[in-house]
Amino acid sequence: xSTSFDLGDEEAGMKVLEDLTKNVKQMQDNILQDxxxxxxxxxxxxxxxxxxxxxxxxxxxxxVVNYKDVRPHIERVANGEPCDVISSRPITQFLLSSGxxxxxxKMMPCNDKLSANFAFTNDMRMxxxxxxxxxxxNGKGMMFFFIKPEIKTPCGLPARxxxxxxxxxxxxxxxxxxxxxxxxSPDDVILCPDNKQSLYCHxxxxxxxxxxxxxxxxxxxxxxxxxxxxxxxxxxxxxSNIRLGQISDWITDLDCKKSVYPILGGPRPELADEIEQIxxxxxxxxxxLTRLWPKTKYIETIITGSMAQYVPTLxxxxxxxxxxxxxxxxxxxxIFGINLDxxxxxxxxxxxxxxxxxxxxxxxxxxxLADDEKIVDLADVKLGCSYEPLITTSSGLYxxxxxxxxxxxxFRNDAPLFRFVRRENVVLSVDMEKTNEEELFxxxxxxxxxxxxxxxMLIDFASYAETSAIPGxxxxxxxxxxxxxxxxxxxxxxxLEECCFAVEESxxxxxxxxxxxxxxxxxxxxxxxxxxxxxxxxxFFVSQGASIGQYKTPRCIKCAKALxxxxxxxxxxxxxxxxxxxxxxL
Numbered sequence: 001x002s003t004s005f006d007l008g009d010e011e012a013g014m015k016v017l018e019d020l021t022k023n024v025k026q027m028q029d030n031i032l033q034d035x036x037x038x039x040x041x042x043x044x045x046x047x048x049x050x051x052x053x054x055x056x057x058x059x060x061x062x063x064v065v066n067y068k069d070v071r072p073h074i075e076r077v078a079n080g081e082p083c084d085v086i087s088s089r090p091i092t093q094f095l096l097s098s099g100x101x102x103x104x105x106k107m108m109p110c111n112d113k114l115s116a117n118f119a120f121t122n123d124m125r126m127x128x129x130x131x132x133x134x135x136x137x138n139g140k141g142m143m144f145f146f147i148k149p150e151i152k153t154p155c156g157l158p159a160r161x162x163x164x165x166x167x168x169x170x171x172x173x174x175x176x177x178x179x180x181x182x183x184x185s186p187d188d189v190i191l192c193p194d195n196k197q198s199l200y201c202h203x204x205x206x207x208x209x210x211x212x213x214x215x216x217x218x219x220x221x222x223x224x225x226x227x228x229x230x231x232x233x234x235x236x237x238x239x240s241n242i243r244l245g246q247i248s249d250w251i252t253d254l255d256c257k258k259s260v261y262p263i264l265g266g267p268r269p270e271l272a273d274e275i276e277q278i279x280x281x282x283x284x285x286x287x288x289l290t291r292l293w294p295k296t297k298y299i300e301t302i303i304t305g306s307m308a309q310y311v312p313t314l315x316x317x318x319x320x321x322x323x324x325x326x327x328x329x330x331x332x333x334x335i336f337g338i339n340l341d342x343x344x345x346x347x348x349x350x351x352x353x354x355x356x357x358x359x360x361x362x363x364x365x366x367x368x369l370a371d372d373e374k375i376v377d378l379a380d381v382k383l384g385c386s387y388e389p390l391i392t393t394s395s396g397l398y399x400x401x402x403x404x405x406x407x408x409x410x411f412r413n414d415a416p417l418f419r420f421v422r423r424e425n426v427v428l429s430v431d432m433e434k435t436n437e438e439e440l441f442x443x444x445x446x447x448x449x450x451x452x453x454x455x456x457m458l459i460d461f462a463s464y465a466e467t468s469a470i471p472g473x474x475x476x477x478x479x480x481x482x483x484x485x486x487x488x489x490x491x492x493x494x495x496l497e498e499c500c501f502a503v504e505e506s507x508x509x510x511x512x513x514x515x516x517x518x519x520x521x522x523x524x525x526x527x528x529x530x531x532x533x534x535x536x537x538x539x540f541f542v543s544q545g546a547s548i549g550q551y552k553t554p555r556c557i558k559c560a561k562a563l564x565x566x567x568x569x570x571x572x573x574x575x576x577x578x579x580x581x582x583x584x585x586l
Contacts, residue, residue, distance in 0.1 A: 013127040021413035024355045025379035029055065032359040035394055043085045044073055045398065064363070064375070064390055064399045067106050074109055074396075078153040086396030089113065094159040096545065097332035105545055107159055108332050111395045117357040118335050119171040124354075125327040125338045126180040129300075132342050133323070136297050137179035139214030142206035143300075144227045145183075145190045146198055146548045161546075162332045163219050167191065184209045188259035195548045197251050199230055204238055204247070205263050206293070207275055213293040217300035217325075221310035222460075222553055224301050226535065228288065228317050235279045243272035284483055289318040298323040303346045304420040306437060306552050309460065311346045312448070316457065316483070329420060333402060334358055334393055340412060350409045350417040353378065358394070362387035365405060381408050381416050388424055405438075428465050428556055430472030430521050433510040437555050443506035444476070447499040455489045457481045460534040462566065464557045466525070473522030476503065477557075477566050479529050491528065493574060500524045500576035507580070516579040523576040533569040540565045 020027075036053040039045055048061040063069075070086075074094070077083050083091040089111045097106040130136060147167050150160035166172055167190055175181040183190075184205045192198040206213060218224050231238075241247055245267035251257050278291050290296055299318060303311055303326045314324060325342040328335065329351040337353040344350075353360060360378040365386040381387060386407045390399050406418040422438040429435065435443075440463060448458055459479040466475045482489055504515060504524050514521035534553060540562055542548050557563055 010127065010131070013123075014131075017124060017127065018413075020354065020356060021352070021415040024414040024416075025377065027355045028359055028378050031356065032058070032392065035359060035392055038088050038394065039086075039396070041084075042088055042396070044070075044396070059361075059375070062399050064401060066401050070397070070400065071107075074107060077109065077396075078107065078155055078157070078159070080155040083109075083396070087111065087394070089394060091157065091395065093157055093165060094153060095162045095165055095332045096159055097162075106332060108334075108397070109395045110165065113394045114334060115165075115169060115171070117354070118166055118169070120357070121328060121330075121335045121338060121354060122166075122171070125342075126178075128338060128340060129325065129327060129342050130180065133215075133297050133325070136214055139179070139212045139295060140182045140184050140209060141180075141215045141217065141300070142184045142202070142209075142213045142293065143216075144199065144202050144218040144223050145185075146195050146223075147191055147193065148542070148546075148548065149193050162330070184213060184263075186259035186263070188253075188255040192253045192256040194253055195542070197253050197256060199227060200234060200238075200248070200251060201256055201260050203227065203231055203234070204241060205260060207238060208242060208263055208265070208268070208271065210271075210275070210293050211295065214295055214297045215300050216289060216293060216296055219302060220552060221301045221303050221307040221314060221324075222538075222551060223548065224299065225310050225313050225317075225459075226538070228285075229535070231288075232285060235275070239272045239276045239279075242275065243267065243269045286316055286483065287319050290322065296322070298325045298343075300325045300327060302326050302328070304329070304349050305422065306441075306555050308346060308441065309444075309458075309553070313457065313459065329353075329418075331402060331404075333391060333397060333400065336389075337418075340417070348419075350419045352412055352415050352417055353389075355415060359392040361390040361392075361399065362406075363390060363401075378416065379414060383408050383410065386421060428463055428474055430465050430467055430474070430514075433508065433514050433521065435474075435507055435511060439508060440555060443503045446506040447502040450495055450499050450502060451480065454492060454495055455483055456491075457483055459531070460553055462534075462537070462553060462555055462557050464563060469522075471520050471522045474524045476524070476526045477529050477533070477570075478526050479531060479534050481531060491572060496526055496528070496572075496574035497577050500526050500574055501578050501580070504576050504580040512580045516581070525576075526574045527566075527570045528572040528574070529566060530569040530571055533566060536569065537562060537565050 032055055033053065036058060040049050040051050040053050049057055073086050076085050077091055078094060087109060091109045091111055093110045095108045095110050145167055147164040148161045150158045150164060153159050185202050189198055189201040189205065216224065237248060245264055247257055247260060247264065275292065299314055299322060303324050311324060323343050324346050326349045327339050327342055329337050337351040339349055340352050355378060361375050362381050363375050365388060375390065386405055388405055389402045391402060392398050403424050405421040405424050407421050408416050409419045410417045422436050427434045427436050428440065444461055451458055457480065459481045462477045464475055466473050511521065538548065538551050541551060
């Protein structure tokens with residue numbers, strides 16, 4: 001089937017999308033056949049397939065692997081060996097993960113076909129969004145996009161963050177001149193290597209064009225929240241720049257500065273007064289996004305998985321009616337799919353995986369990884385079941401475990417729709433219990449009403465398993481903020497102790513048994529950290545090579561140096577004073 005269409009021809013685009021949802025099995029078989037025909041004689045596949053290309057042999061002989069299994073092959077190519085170690089198609093670059101989810105930064109091979117898939121997916125999500133959001137085409141997007149300086153591998157190819165790769169691609173550079181690709185910031189701001197200067201200029205351009213902004217966003221919700229917090233710190237300086245028609249001296253990137261001046265357009269004292277009045281008139285920054293940018297139709301950012309933590313904060317800064325649109329599901333390995341119902345509630349977001357771009361398999365979460373007979377194709381997943389996806393791509397990845405857990409929520413014709421549940425490898429454990437990311441997130445949510453009774457908000461959180469003493473115990477780092485400008489209300493120790501207990505009461509039965517019966521887990525501890533602690537944590541990971549554009553707060557911190565960052569900012573400690581209830585269930 002043809003996947004090309006004119007972005008101005010909505011009917012043709014919707015036909016392409018509808019065709020993608022039909023005959024998924026045949027499309028997936030064709031994709032796998034193409035990949036195997038092209039790559040069967042690579043060093044990696046030849047050892048398993050002996051040059052053959054049939055699907056049954058592929059499933060029988062090619063092993064399911066983790067990144068650590070294929071890392072040596074990828075590194076050989078990066079170090080200068082021919083790319084046919086893993087791929088017959090030329091490798092054009094390597095994509096770097098943030099390293100914050102699993103604790104290790106991954107490097108994934110990328111070729112021109114994968115880059116074309118990125119572009120196609122972007123066009124598809126634009127098409128869907130334009131149909132669902134009325135009036136979105138009547139303005140610009142204030143999008144907080146950032147790049148991370150790339151590195152050169154020994155073979156001479158760049159290794160860069162996936163978001164940086166997109167922003168430096170020919171597709172982005174030569175993007176269509178339609179509403180979806182119209183931003184308040186010029187490209188030189190987006191491509192500024194200094195993220196602080198870039199963020200300041202993003203906000204400056206967005207404020208000057210405040211009446212043209214119809215959407216606000218970034219790749220991840222955490223970045224949007226950080227941008228708002230940055231605005232809280234710098235709004236007086238931004239107003240001064242607008243009033244005088246001058247950009248602050250500390251903005252030293254000449255290309256960035258030169259591109260902003262035409263947008264600033266000289267002194268604008270009346271506009272500066274308007275912005276100053278909005279930023280200073282209320283005791284709270286509640287609704288600040290919609291007050292500063294009144295024509296905003298929606299916030300576009302990923303809000304699934306660990307990003308769900310930021311939904312209440314985004315609602316506070318906008319309003320309860322503001323749609324939070326999570327359009328795409330992807331990772332450093334590849335782009336996966338899009339949300340066909342962008343205006344749905346955050347908790348209802350599901351994604352259709354694109355069946356024309358790579359080959360998917362799915363391991364049932366209740367199965368045995370060694371039992372390949374339990375692994376099913378995209379067309380064979382079952383409604384309500386949870387799976388870990390395995391991917392085979394044109395760029396040299398074969399039956400690679402992604403590490404995500406997805407749940408099938410429905411179908412569009414033959415195409416399954418998936419809800420992102422959690423990262424599989426993010427767990428807390430001090431004894432026999434294992435607490436995954438989803439369980440931890442839900443438990444923390446149970447404690448939030450107690451904070452709200454004090455006028456406090458949970459800005460961000462992370463955790464780790466403290467096992468230096470016996471028994472070990474869970475530690476939660478909480479950054480708290482006040483809803484009013486007067487400052488953060490005083491912390492009531494009894495309420496924070498109740499928060500500890502509320503979290504424990506919401507964890508699983510095995511944890512409760514370890515706490516209440518076996519006494520093999522100690523009382524859960526909440527360590528309150530200074531405001532800005534999670535910004536410092538982000539800065540640390542960025543200094544280690546992560547991209548601010550795709551940064552995700554690690555819900556379970558596994559890096560000793562990252563723990564040091566948080567420990568230096570602890571201002572108070574609280575423990576659960578009660579054991580959670582536990583009943584033996586037969």
